[in-house]
Amino acid sequence: MAEGNTFNAPFPAPPPSYKHFTKQNLSRLRRTRKEAGIPPPADGQPPEKDVDILTLPAELRYLVPPEPPSDSKLTVFGDTVNLDAPRVTLADNSIEQIYPDDPSVLSNPQPHLIALARSMLTTFLSLTGILAQNPDLQQDKMGDLQTIVYNLHDIINQYRPHQARESLILMMEERLEKMKGEIQRIDQSKESVAKLLQELQSNGIVQAMQEEKDGKGDAVVEDAAVTKRKARQRAGWAALENEMG
Incomplete structure (x- = not known):
């Protein structure tokens, strides 16, 4: 370099x-x-x-x-x-406004944007034909094309405040749905744990687990019953760990 x-x-x-x-x-x-x-x-x-x-x-x-x-x-x-300056209109820049001057344009700009986009495509095709036959006559079509583009941008800029409000509403709705999902998952986990504890209680595993935790089962003679009890205890702890993640 x-x-x-x-x-x-x-x-x-x-x-x-x-x-x-x-x-x-x-x-x-x-x-x-x-x-x-x-x-x-x-x-x-x-x-x-x-x-x-x-x-x-x-x-x-x-x-x-x-x-x-x-x-x-x-x-x-x-x-x-x-920040308090008035919005610059097409008339302020001596540009012809070709879309209707009606409040419905702001409430539903899609049809007008589609119409202007089609006009822009038609004008561009006409411009390419003029450039192929007689390039000296392209000035008028270039002006028409610029006018259409200016009108497109003007409608889009007027729609910005509404777009900002809708974007904020969408973000708040997504946040609300996320919080509802978290609450639902917590409720499901609570129900699963309560159901698991109820099953363990019915099988007598909870008492055996508590005895192991308190050290009361150390003095029991190792026999088949003790081995079976410890197996139930391990199964109970494993089930709780799997449920709680």
Whole structure:
């Protein structure tokens, strides 16, 4: 690779101030706040009244969060973004709106998107024919194709809030179903254990298992009955282990 070649990063580099966010600096800031009589933040929220950053060393000034914005204008990567700015319409950009100006477009945009997609395909096929016969006449069809694409994007962008709400509802429903499944599995395990204990109780294995646990069966003479009892005990413990996983 030739020297001097540079590559542009896909994302901007982090600001150099991130190096100041260390445990030592955070401890120093807490001590400074304590000396100034400022109570510690609650639940990770910044205090209502903080220290004056101009009185802090340079490495601690970046640790004090800035004041919340007084308006809806924010600066993101050097660009100013206004959250309360009205939506830019096609008319604002002098673009013809070819879909109906009706509330039903937002409630059910699928038919209109399909119609625009078909129009885009037809216009593209017409454009290819013009390019094959007389390329000098392609300007009008190119403009029509751009208008269709702009209208497609405009409908999709208007549908974003509804899409966000539906996605959130779907996530909540999936979480609810997962919790119901966990509760159902716990109930099934409880019923299985209760049934197993009832069977062991009816066979007299529970008492034998308790005797083995308490050491009461050590003095029993090893004979056929004792061997059979121990076999039942091992079977009972094995059944419990298999059931409980």
